[in-house]
Amino acid sequence: MRASSPTVAILLAAGGGSRFEATEHKLTALISGRSVCSWSLQHLLEANFEKIVVVTGAINLTEALEIEKNNSSKSVQMIHNPLWQSGLASSLQCGIDVARDLGAQAVVVGLADQPAVLATAWRQVAASTSPLAVATYDGVRGNPVRLHAELWQLLPETGDDGARLLFRSHRDLIEEIPCLGSAQDVDTVSDLENIRQIFATD
Numbered sequence: 001m002r003a004s005s006p007t008v009a010i011l012l013a014a015g016g017g018s019r020f021e022a023t024e025h026k027l028t029a030l031i032s033g034r035s036v037c038s039w040s041l042q043h044l045l046e047a048n049f050e051k052i053v054v055v056t057g058a059i060n061l062t063e064a065l066e067i068e069k070n071n072s073s074k075s076v077q078m079i080h081n082p083l084w085q086s087g088l089a090s091s092l093q094c095g096i097d098v099a100r101d102l103g104a105q106a107v108v109v110g111l112a113d114q115p116a117v118l119a120t121a122w123r124q125v126a127a128s129t130s131p132l133a134v135a136t137y138d139g140v141r142g143n144p145v146r147l148h149a150e151l152w153q154l155l156p157e158t159g160d161d162g163a164r165l166l167f168r169s170h171r172d173l174i175e176e177i178p179c180l181g182s183a184q185d186v187d188t189v190s191d192l193e194n195i196r197q198i199f200a201t202d
Helices: 036-046 060-069 088-101 119-126 149-154 162-167 188-202
Strands: 005-013 051-056 077-081 106-111 132-137 139-149 176-178
Touching: 005 036, 005 088, 005 119, 036 051, 036 060, 036 106, 036 119, 036 188, 051 088, 051 176, 060 077, 060 176, 077 088, 088 106, 088 149, 119 132, 119 139, 119 176, 139 149, 149 162
Parallel strands: 005 051, 005 106, 051 077, 132 176
Antiparallel strands: 106 139, 132 139
16 A cells, blocks of 8 residues: 555654653664664655655754665655744644645654554555544554644644644544554653563564
């Protein structure tokens, strides 16, 4: 299955990771020899979107993601969000702006600190015909999320809420997509160990 070209994938990788109490940023922490963000982008690349936007902020991830970018024939555009400290919403807006410029009809959005979100989840959510679709894992909503262009103007511009606001205001539009994998965030060192266990058992 190939994601349709009017759909742009957005990977949000801008946060400061303040809860991750280690010497490195959480996105550069290693799982099976590769960084958290590297795994996240690799799974996204395997989903075969024609256009991918990676939104960075707190740290420069160019080096951490270079191998994936260089080994892919897909178009990966990395953009910096200078307002990343204002919250996730501003990073999502950065990605949406690029999607508009590309003439996209929808975006599928995921987080770079969720390395166990698989390519199949990205593809399944992208294939939804609902204006608002969300991956679920064992019945719990996670990422990625599909947002049709008609909803973009309703997204917040500041704060840490993204599509969650639409989940409350547009419940009738939501399609839940059961997916394999895990939407476990790497927010703490303990989370990282849990994710390492997931990768070890795959």
